[in-house]
Amino acid sequence: MIESGRGEATEEQLARLLESFRSDLMRFAFWLSRDRSIAEDVVQETMLRAWRARNELRNTTALRPWLLTIVRRENARLYERKRLPTVDLDEVIANQDVALALNDADPEIADLRRAILALPDEYREPIVLQVLGGFSTGEIAKELSLTVPAVLTRLFRARNKLREMYGIGTASTEEAP
């Protein structure tokens, strides 16, 4: 039995709970990897690891950040293990799956998605962790092995770059800490 708030979750409930996070994890993995196949591999591995470690999970309220952390680390490890080459942005956007992701009835959202894909990893990763993952600045710093001021700088610059690419003026102060 796994604690769920003050109650307990059975394995079946945990399985359902895990499954309910799948789309969320896929989305997160996709923005990190910019590749649907890699995202699917990463999420499958994440699910497997989560299930194998289920007896160690004492509180299901911590499940989501835990899963997202595994996704991020699996993605990083996959790149490290496979020595995946740095991809050209035009190739990324030409990818059919990515093109589907970019499509949206709202053209502004489609433009913003292109801008996010074009962000360098050092900026895209913290902004995805913060906005989509709900991680605090301190948690991002710990996860990326950075200082909190460094994370603040990256987040500030990431938003400024996105706003530039999106066609909005940036903050008057470009020199971040």
Added chain:
Amino acid sequence: MTHDEARELIGAVPGEASAELQAHLKTCPECQAYRDQMLAFDARLRQALELDWHKIAGTAPPAGPIPKPPAEATGSAPDTAGADPTAPVRATVTALTRKARVPLTKQARPRLFAFAASVAAALVIGGVLWLSRPPESLAAEIVTHVEGEPHSWEKTEPVQTEKLDAVLRKSGVNLGSGMQPVVYASSCWFRGHYVPHVVVTTKDGPVTVMILLHERVNAAQQFNEAGYSGLLVPATTGSVAVLSRTPMNLEKQAASVVHALQTAGPTPN
């Protein structure tokens, strides 16, 4: 605090404002306007990041099976009783990371292949079992979520207005009049969005309400699952779910929430 310092903070974390930043914003309309812009931009950014994964993958929810390796493949878990609730989670992730980086010896390889084979077999069996289950519905996910917060039913004291406003604001929801007193309010991650999860008191007992702006239903749906009675109704934007643990007129409760949504003013900032 200088303008530059204020803008760096706002640009990094638009949704948070320390006491020092708040004091600056009160005296600086330019920085306040910048913050408003950044908050609006962040809402668009969140919208852009929240892809419809099923559209990309070309699948219908739910996706593939939950991996369910056999019990013997998982080994026994360490005793974590009495530990910090977050500690086992972090410890597990660290342990997994370290384990995967240990070089494999020749002797370890056959065991690895055996393990991989058992996992693969379990995935196939698990997949067959999973596919034979009825499809996961929105109602089932709502019940699963509510089961995860059992303490919410025990609350009796009204929630402070500021807290309720913060929960609603996080999801872009505003409520007008007509709601019963709220005794529990939480901003919960559900199907890729933060949604308000509140409990109201009624003469028949507590009722859980989830306001699901991103979940559309065509018509009211009643459900009974795991001891909960529930009703899912369409709202002007998305839908509203109400649940109780005791028999009662949920239509009336749902109607009062829908009315409160319809009579609401602009979303609080």
